[in-house]
Amino acid sequence: MPGEAGDGREADAAASFDPLRPRLSRVAYRMLGSVADAEDMVQEAYLRWHRADRSVIAEPEAWLRRVVMRLCLDQLKSARVRRETYVGPWLPEPVVEEGEGEVEDVTLPLLLALERLSPLERAAFLLHDVFGVGFDEIAVTIGREPAACRQLATRARAHVRADRPRFEVSEPHGMDIARAFFAASRSGDMKGLSALLAADVAMHSDGGGVRPAAPAIIEGADLVAKLHKGFAVLFRKGPSQLLRYAVINGLPGFISRESDGLIQTTAFEIREGRIIGIYIQRNPDKLRHLDGAARH
Structure with missing residues (x-):
């Protein structure tokens, strides 16, 4: 029946998407610094995944990461305008880890350093330096040539290092x-x-x-x-x-x-x-x- 087919398609989309949701959420949060906005971007990506012809998508994670990153780049345009009129210092929404021993790959000071990058620099840096994505895929994601993406990441890295003279080290106490x-x-x-x-x-x-x-x-x-x-x-x-x-x-x-x-x-x-x-x-x-x- 039509209803049953629709339910099956919904279940199939969710089954293939849900294992990737945490990683996609990490990408979106590091781009936006907002838990709520990151959740919205990931949910929109799910809706697009649900509507897509998934049989022709060879690498679901790469496809979804591109969707999330493009949504975040659009979102950053309005977010940056809002932050220009923000009252007092701006900090990202806090993410609390489950245990004392866990260490985030992007700490709060680094998130603040990323705020001072352009959206494209931020995307190139995060995708390459944090998530290990190659420049060919980054080029497809942000619509630039691989050489330009490499330059964006290099420029971003220099800005981050200037902001954070040395990366945070784990303090045992x-x-x-x-x-x-x-x-x-x-x-x-x-x-x-x-x-x-x-x-x-x-x-x-x-x-x-x-x-x-x-x-x-x-x-x-x-x-x-x-x-x-x-x-x-x-x-x-x-x-x-x-x-x-x-x-x-x-x-x-x-x-x-x-x-x-x-x-x-x-x-x-x-x-x-x-x-x-x-x-x-x-x-x-x-x-x-x-x-x-x-x-x-």
Whole structure:
């Protein structure tokens, strides 16, 4: 019957697509920095997969990756316009790993470095350097010659290295430092907190104009400590509740529920035992997907 044929086609499309969904989601998230937008791109790719003549598609993963990347490139055009009018520092939506031992291939600082690339540079860099895609396929994906794609990736790599003089290394005591930071910052132990900070530490706080947050990046240990001294007074009036420690975009950190009843994530970039970057996500629009993760 027609209905049964349609159901069978739906099941066949889902069966072949679902194993690829996590990898496609990783591609989309790294392009867009938004979990919700990445999910939309992947769902649109599924709809196109469902409508396509799949019998003539020799390499489903490559075909779907091209679809997702092209959708992301279109999405970035409007996203970049929105970010030009964004209130305060912009941070990507946090992705929380399941266990402390897992390390993301693209950490939060690298995502911020990618933000400063053009969409095509970002696509070439991610596809080649992160996902290991050859330049011939990248050329088909973004509509450029392979030599041009190689130049895009080289240029992107140079920009990323200039932004991040050296890539993050795994800190064996990163989660211990996250625990010490939470304890010191919430108790008002400024001596203990200052001992955790590198002299050139930078604090990024994204409230999206919805929740209070620093309007610009706060740089330097003295300023960051002074700001947290003021926070400690507020914490005594309205306690900050630790929900759990977690790996956030490849960095050690924690999820907390603040005095306004909303959650936030705090992640730390650590080098040689000191915190060089603090990334606080407070924008509730970027935290909705963590309601379940926060309770684990």
